[in-house]
Amino acid sequence: MGTVEGSASGKKREEWLGNLLREGSRLERSLKEGSIYDAAVFPLFYRIQQTMAERYRYPFSLLYLEASDQGAPLTFLERLREVDLLFYCSEKERYFVLFPCAGRKEAAALIKRLEIKDLLRWKACFMTICDSSKSAGEALETAVQEACRMDGIQDVYEVVLPPASGTRETLFIHYIEPDRAAASIMAPLLKQMRTDPVKVHVNTYENGREFAASLDRNSDELQVVFIHDRAASRAEMELIHNLRQEPNADKYYIMLISGVPSSEEIEYAHRLGVDDYVITPVSFALLEAKLKRLVRERGRCR
Structure with missing residues (x-):
């Protein structure tokens, strides 16, 4: 009896392996x-x-x-x-x-x-x-x-x-800051932001190139991009311009972190595509209020 069961089990295994090999060869042909x-x-x-x-x-x-x-x-x-x-x-x-x-x-x-x-x-x-x-x-x-x-x-x-029921939206926060020590302080504070009902996901980058290569920015949900003026080189300015040319550009909300800017700097930044300024030293209570309002206005994060 055990021999018969073992034989049947062996046949099933051979059949399974045969199917696997056939699917593998089919995929290989497709690739070729x-x-x-x-x-x-x-x-x-x-x-x-x-x-x-x-x-x-x-x-x-x-x-x-x-x-x-x-x-x-x-x-x-x-x-x-x-x-x-x-x-x-x-x-x-x-x-x-x-x-x-x-x-x-x-x-x-x-x-x-x-x-x-x-x-x-x-x-x-x-x-x-x-x-x-x-x-x-x-x-x-x-x-x-x-x-x-x-x-x-x-x-x-x-x-x-539609999305499966019970899922929570995500607010992606991207912080571009060349000073790693400053970024290590800022990131935990951003993660503590309460923006219910959405959850917050924070990434930090040394420059705009790192952000551009990030997979997280492929999400269709709301993306808040913080760029510190220390990182606001020509490459980052080009990044802002390029983001505004994408077909889903409205998913990005770009905020420039800076000291007190001049009216000319503010005008230039808005022409380039910056949505808002965060004045240093940063008031986290004010920043949290801004993010909450942004989430409410955007409704479903996209």
Whole structure:
């Protein structure tokens, strides 16, 4: 009896290993063929992005495309970025594009670049996914149902999968300060800020380049960027300008920490894109009140 059970267990293990090897070879073929992945591996990439959304509040977006007739052009594929993940379902003429760590506004800007005229012969559904509990299969099923309602498209139809209930919004605070000793004092004080109902997440950077490379700034939620005037070099001024050019620029609230500035300095900073000044020595009671008001005015952090 034990031999039979052992044999059955061994067969199951062999079957499991065989399936794993087949999926691995399929993924390897997809990688070798370029940037188009087999739809079978989509759930794996989806789950990775979903984990990022759940843990770090990075939303991601999905564009579902189904050919409304044979021979629909694929010219839009040439306009995808290297980081965009394209999946192909061979059973039907279906493609889906995963935009990693891209909220609604970033993904909408990417889709705009694809040029809608290239999508006229495709049924399409675009969805932004926060920390939804929906699985990859459920997300695709929703996309298929929504796309099938249309005979064709003049614009990309959008569906937003809402966050799972019970999640708390996050207020990201980025503190750019070249003096590490000063930053080590400031960061704990910022973390103690009470901005209920949202939670506070604080990062410190020596310069604007470190901030620009930060993954946390990819979150679609409200981002307060403190720049000390000691760090306000030409590079940081360019950073402010670049942030204001992004498609989701309104998620950034930029505050300059400085001594008493002149009216000319204030005027220049506001023209550049600075939202507010924090005068040194910093009044943390006043700063906390400003952040609370900002959270209230913005409503849901994005």
